[in-house]
Amino acid sequence: MSVEIITTISPITNRPILTRNSLTDADLQSIPATATRAFESYRRTSLSERQSIVKRALKLLKERQDELAKEITQQMGRPIAYSAKEVATAVMRGEYLLKISPEVLSDTLGEAEKGFKRYIKKIPVGPVLILFPWNYPYLTLVNSIVPALLAGNSVILKPSPQTPTSGEQIQQAFSDAGLPEGVIQVFHCGSLTQIEAMIRSPQIQLVCFTGSVANGLAVQKAASDRVGIRVCLELGGKDPAYVRCDVDVQWAAEEIVDGAVFNSGQSCCSIERVYVDEKIHDQFVSAIQGVLKGYKLGDPFDTKTHVGPVVSKRSAETVRGHIKDALRKGAKDATPANESFQSPLPDGNYVAPTLLIDVTHEMSVMTEETFGPVIPVMKVKNDAEAIELMNESQFGLTASIWTRDIDKGHELMEDVEAGTVFVNRCDYPSPDLAWIGWKDSGKGQTLSKFGFDQFIKLKSYHIKDYPK
Template sequence: MPKITTISPITSKPIVETEGVTYEQLEQTIVPKSVKAFQQWKKQSLEDRKAIVAKFSELLTQESTVELLAKEITEQMGRPIRFTPVEIKTAALRVDTMLGYADEALAKVPVENNDQFCKYLSREPHGVVLIIFPWNYPYLTLVNGLIPALLAGNSVLIKPSPQTPKVADRVAELFTKAGLPDGVLQVVHSGEPEVIEKLVQNKNISAVAFTGSVAGGLAVQKAAGNRTIPIALELGGNDAAYVRGDVADIRATADDIVDGAVFNSGQSCCSIERVYVHESIYDKFVQEATDIVKNYKVGDPFDPDTQVGPVISEAAAKRIRQQVAEAKGSRKLIPEDHFGAAEKLNPTFVGPQILVDVDDTCEVVREETFGPIIPIIKVKSDQEAIEKINDSDYGLTASVWTKDEQLGQQLGDEIEAGTVFVNRSDYPDPGLAWTGYKNSGRGVSLSKFGYEFYTKLKSHHIKHLK
């Protein structure tokens, strides 16, 4: 079987070796097992399925489990250890939230019931669902789809990033302990795109949910070819923040925006990638943001004081540095050597940087950087800010920062993005639909609407016999 080696972003050395699967194994053993498990799982009552998912959530939040899983996340993708336990606890919160929506989301919809006819709609599971999820928030992005898929009655294949393989294994182990029947959830480890392409084409795969890059999502869509199965794509973003001149506290606003830009080393699909600031407070905002960034601690992610760890790979670090270097005419406000000690630890360490005098056509403004880089751009009016925010191929989230909440909401109505924040950013709320506009994808996760992708409608039309 093919071996998959996970390289530590902290040291650039191998840390995990995983056995990958061949397509022959998928076709002959794994997929048929999922098909068979589905036939029984779909017949279990929703209450039984909910009980298993609730037990999984309970197991996930046990102190020893949180500690172990948090450590593994830091090892595999480099997020500082002070933050990784929060992902596990937040994942459990999402599980519980989706559990709470299950009855409503999966309920039959009555249409007519009288002496002559009974008509209603039911939501039926698809069958075998393939969920492909990334490394940057592996537990969160996995449970977003896995929980509604299972509760709806599907069997599920989960394919993790080769960077965070243990995540899938741990989730499968916990579900087994929670009482999930054998075969309902299986793990697919693979680092070979052609294997996953063939899996997407397999006639027994009934739906595919992908979270990751635009290129990866388009590859999945292409692999599906002429198949008419549902494909959900949660892709990248180039999310903008607009700071109006009326913000109540410039320092606090700058603090929140810097956090939204550099948390997780900027490796979030909804991190702030570009900041537009009204000219009346531009200089003050830039100074506050610069002071805040200079006080960040970059370094060993196992140091509890570290706020920013490495980016995921040397290739990613090189791309980030290249984007900054190619931003012609821009000025870097953080001295090259400010985070020098940390950057000497390994080529994967990239210190946060603020760019000003940036041309709108630069790649660092136009494309997703996925790094701790903050371009700050001056605007003269609300309208100019909205035009610049919307001048993007992406539309995942955007944020407006103002003391006038009503005006903030009005500006949000003009923004072409799936989520608009006012005085907040970088937070997918489980009660709200998570969806992207433009090249940020299609489909919905979270909220009661997160169940729709994992079900298909069936109409029931019964004529009563006299």
Template structure:
């Protein structure tokens, strides 16, 4: 049984029965049988159906926004995820013909030599709860467009999301066997992967979860994409627009109660701007309202589960005990408790503290002064993760030089916490491997097939 406990009040919001291993195998068999016919349809038709499915999700958005508040705690004032959901799917639909076009090597009187992109077959998408629509569509849309069958296993915290997406895409004419929402427990998922039920697995979640996926797939040679943990840094240089840097980086640290894959978890500020940065950041966070996400005035809702909040509380308490300074007054956030976690800004932190090394995934950020670029690069790279980094300067050439030195998947200049669908979404180190969205996303979700045709 999958059970969603709402972070709003601790009540059971939704329950779903999980499939037995036998029923799950039957679902895989149906997907396998339907995939070839789906792939045989024209690319234009597949694109049109995916576009319609995306539009159908948009038509549900009013209901979805409230469902998300109940399932994972995001305040309704932010309007859900459809903007990013549609942007990503639309871009992948727009570039599909070019991305999937055969590469012609030769077409002479003697030979026709080409490389085609062909679908893997069945793609399993294991999606997380923090941005449940946007993270899922990153793979679902291009996988379907490329001719794969897709099985979506959503997080137990957000079980309604897969149901909504399945309804939307089925109503658009995508066969039920081609796009299936499935409720699976961890063991059944691992057993299916170990039996090579899927040709490609895309997993977004914890490092430990990614290790479990790789262990299950050992020896199957199934392709896999993994987006795991992150500890994304920001670096504010001496020529930065300080007000914009504060607004963007602090929003990147606190939005969605800090539960963002590419959220800002540590900030390095050049010494000359450090005090002003901290002063402005504290003033901004002091305006936040922690409370019930169904209240339109709430800017910071509960974390998805109380244990996630307790993890961040422990990191923060340890840092303070080791000498860190907490700048946000606890009396400003009387609602703090359980899943409801007040935001916090810490200074006098260093890399011996868990809050600066381990993923927090909550509304806390440590801020450190640095002497210059060399120290900032060293500190940014002193991490087991590598998803994004955010650089703040007016000098594009300087930013690119620094970016070349940072061990990460994406480097931003003068923005943060954003996923550009035209660029490859990727990471390094414990953040995982593979690449989604962009042209490379299509290469990930297909395999090359070579044709060497000697003419008579």
């Protein structure tokens, strides 16, 4: 069988920048087998040994963050001014998970009874397959790989073909930190068929996938004929924001533009729908326009650039398609004049930040995941209408409410259907809180003490003293 060559196309120039060899049939057999052998040895190491390795690896990633930042910018187009922050934040998350691991992974004692000892031990599940995306390769990967390794599992990584070096850099950092050979393996693959074959391998005990709903369903289906395998899915979002009439409009506009446009809108938890109280709607739109006038679209290696290209021609077509659909159905383009928006670099996948008003839920831009720098703003009459519209979605990853009245914001949060709800903040997975998608946004969770749950299985020990 000939080896498929996977080519990474730069979103900045639309030219090839990297190639990798795809899986072979032999790899589909050998990788899970190696992971199983490595697991049998690694699971017997002490938690303190694992903690030392993770600590050293995180330190190495921090030291290499400038190198990794350049790779992120080159491969997926995020402005260089922000790329290093991803690595730093990933390290911070890993350090938090490291800090809580002794308590989270400790035994749970049963009821005290003379002559008996009972406890529950947390056992690693076995080889874990992690399929992680290009938009935040280090942030999404650290959520799974750190608890997986601390719990004593071996790990197989498949990075996106768009950011192939991310998995390799993680593997190298952990190898340099002393992780035994085979505990982390990396493979490259552009074929869903090969991924499904890997999932069906009987050695794989858990699959962690971050990506689209369609591919998440394919992953779940591939695992469906095995009772014992677990599946954790972090999927799409169409995250809403509700701006109440009591806010400082300028401040809210600045925050919401950042939440919608950062990373060219390519975040599962970016703001993709904005509902604004009709009493401040026009003032808020004007403030958004003022903020957008100060943004620069352009070369992501220019430190003054705020917004780089979207990841591919296909992504650009999707974003533009949502905009065209909205305009055709009665929305208005309220994007302010901005020279950089009018004349982006010619070769890349540049989509200018776009402000739409008079939008409705009849438009794809308000119902389907856009994953681009679009800010659709819709008037609402009151809190009740806002909450109803926020919940009118197949997705439920995050949602935000913007208000001076914190008590009211807290009250409204109770009725919002999302795994994470914010007041006066957005687009921020906090490591001490569970990151979990409701509805079609996923199943299972990462981060917090609950982020370890999928990487362990429980084993109860029941010991009675021998009769004297």
